[in-house]
Amino acid sequence: MSIAPARTATTLDRSELLARYHDVRRTTERLCLPLSVEDHVIQATPDVSPTKWHLAHVTWFFETFLLEPHLEGYTPRHPAYRVLFNSYYNGVGPQFSRPDRGHLSRPTVAEIRAYRAWVDDGMTALLGRGEVPRLAALAPLLELGLNHEQQHQELILTDIKYNLAVNPLHPAYHAVVPPAGTATRRLGWQRYAGGLHPIGYDGDDFAFDNESPRHTVYLRPFRLADRLVTNGEYLEFIDAGGYRTAPLWLSEGWRVVQERGWRAPLYWEEHGGGWQSQTLSGFLPLDPHAPVVHVSYFEADAYARWRGLRLPTEPEWEHAAAGVPVTGHFQERGVFHPLAAAGDADGLAQLFGDAWEWTQSAYAPYPGYRAAPGAIGEYNGKFMVNQLVLRGGSCVSPQSHLRASYRNFFPPDARWQFSGIRLADDA
Numbered sequence: 001m002s003i004a005p006a007r008t009a010t011t012l013d014r015s016e017l018l019a020r021y022h023d024v025r026r027t028t029e030r031l032c033l034p035l036s037v038e039d040h041v042i043q044a045t046p047d048v049s050p051t052k053w054h055l056a057h058v059t060w061f062f063e064t065f066l067l068e069p070h071l072e073g074y075t076p077r078h079p080a081y082r083v084l085f086n087s088y089y090n091g092v093g094p095q096f097s098r099p100d101r102g103h104l105s106r107p108t109v110a111e112i113r114a115y116r117a118w119v120d121d122g123m124t125a126l127l128g129r130g131e132v133p134r135l136a137a138l139a140p141l142l143e144l145g146l147n148h149e150q151q152h153q154e155l156i157l158t159d160i161k162y163n164l165a166v167n168p169l170h171p172a173y174h175a176v177v178p179p180a181g182t183a184t185r186r187l188g189w190q191r192y193a194g195g196l197h198p199i200g201y202d203g204d205d206f207a208f209d210n211e212s213p214r215h216t217v218y219l220r221p222f223r224l225a226d227r228l229v230t231n232g233e234y235l236e237f238i239d240a241g242g243y244r245t246a247p248l249w250l251s252e253g254w255r256v257v258q259e260r261g262w263r264a265p266l267y268w269e270e271h272g273g274g275w276q277s278q279t280l281s282g283f284l285p286l287d288p289h290a291p292v293v294h295v296s297y298f299e300a301d302a303y304a305r306w307r308g309l310r311l312p313t314e315p316e317w318e319h320a321a322a323g324v325p326v327t328g329h330f331q332e333r334g335v336f337h338p339l340a341a342a343g344d345a346d347g348l349a350q351l352f353g354d355a356w357e358w359t360q361s362a363y364a365p366y367p368g369y370r371a372a373p374g375a376i377g378e379y380n381g382k383f384m385v386n387q388l389v390l391r392g393g394s395c396v397s398p399q400s401h402l403r404a405s406y407r408n409f410f411p412p413d414a415r416w417q418f419s420g421i422r423l424a425d426d427a
């Protein structure tokens with residue numbers, strides 16, 4: 001997050017800030033409407049969090065970093081929430097054990113909704129009454145809080161997908177049926193010249209601190225597939241024995257495949273010779289034209305190797321994405337499942353939205369990166385080890401949250417995000 005420059009000082013619009021705050025908060029709550037109270041509470045694996053924890057944690061962020069230090073006379077809703085809903089900020093204090101979040105029936109979902117309303121009242125007071133110069137100084141922190149809540153909107157959906165998928169009843173999150181693809185778009189390639197190219201964020205709007213400083217990288221000539229890998233194509237890898245062929249895999253990936261018995265992406269099940277997968281719309285036949293998702297880095301890398309190709313690096317991806325409009329299939333469409341690429345239109349299809357695209361780049365600081373001082377500096381910087389970068393956003397990412405320089409990151413064995421594959425190669 002670029003917190004330092006208060007660039008909004010001259011353009012501050014109090015009603016715009018309030019409207020944006022309430023819009024993001026209401027969107028989060030809308031995503032929870034299809035869920036029962038019981039759905040809000042479960043945590044089927046330590047990687048995911050209960051929905052009600054997400055609802056409370058994003059609220060805690062505003063309370064801790066904006067209301068407590070900056071709203072005179074503000075009283076925290078409950079003293080224990082400081083620990084219960086602190087995710088990983090050592091600078092704030094101790095945290096309740098992450099794997100045990102699903103063990104808590106209290107505070108209840110109703111109490112957490114009341115907590116949200118309490119903090120919304122506080123934020124309305126802060127943004128409505130605060131003096132303009134003070135608000136201008138706080139605007140970057142507010143923007144961080146809103147982008148943080150948008151990240152958790154995506155996690156609410158990916159986590160509830162996992163929590164519902166472990167249930168043999170195959171419950172659906174919602175009744176929307178993803179439109180089935182009718183054909184697989186012919187795979188084409190976009191070619192890019194090598195040379196020195198800038199990457200990283202250097203604009204006047206919000207960006208996370210891990211996207212800067214903007215810097216120059218050297219690229220060899222390369223080519224990038226003009227759409228994502230489909231389920232049908234990935235099935236060819238499975239049918240060819242990809243999961244049983246050690247030379248295709250990184251050593252650590254092969255170990256994970258053996259230990260966890262992987263033979264297909266997460267959520268895939270074979271029934272009567274056909275494949276089905278758990279989606280947020282319930283258990284559905286696999287659409288061969290839609291992008292493959294819920295693959296780990298290890299699977300994406302092995303698939304690319306099997307095709308005699310490779311995954312893009314993040315500088316390659318960002319260079320290709322520079323200037324491409326951030327349009328595509330995002331959370332706003334309300335489908336929450338990736339869709340087949342349309343037609344044979346020119347250019348890169350599905351670059352933004354549909355599925356996060358694994359890159360082969362380690363998540364590391366850009367040259368000159370410095371985390372912000374204090375607890376807020378823990379947001380990104382301390383995770384820059386043992387993870388890989390994903391680009392482009394997914395069908396559950398809010399469109400306004402994405403840009404070409406956006407860096408997502410997960411460990412190489414993570415599969416519960418909407419993570420997919422775009423192939424690359426040397427030109």
Ligand SMILES: [Fe+2]
Binds near residue numbers: 148
């Ligand atoms: Fe968070």
